Amino acid sequence: MDILTVFNDPSNQTIQIVFLVFAVVRLYLEVIGFKFENLPITSKMGDGKGFHRTGLYFSIGYIVFTAPGLLMA
Numbered sequence: 001m002d003i004l005t006v007f008n009d010p011s012n013q014t015i016q017i018v019f020l021v022f023a024v025v026r027l028y029l030e031v032i033g034f035k036f037e038n039l040p041i042t043s044k045m046g047d048g049k050g051f052h053r054t055g056l057y058f059s060i061g062y063i064v065f066t067a068p069g070l071l072m073a
Contacts (some may be wrong), residue, residue, distance in 0.1 A: 001052055016070055023059040023066075 029036075035053040036042055045051065 013070070016066060019062065020066055020070065026055060026059040027030045027063065 042052070
């Protein structure tokens with residue numbers, strides 16, 4: 001099994017949908033103005049703004065690169 005085809009295999013469509021839902025929820029929380037800095041784990045990390053900004057970029061990238069292929073399948 002090739003590591004690059006694990007998430008592109010048609011049998012893993014459920015996993016792709018779950019990850020896509022997580023990415024959409026993450027983007028939704030950003031749009032409504034949810035304060036990620038107030039989360040308990042982030043407050044222990046110090047300044048977690050860069051950490052959560054990177055998560056936003058990953059979520060947007062996952063939506064852009066995965067959703068079209070998933071919707072056309």
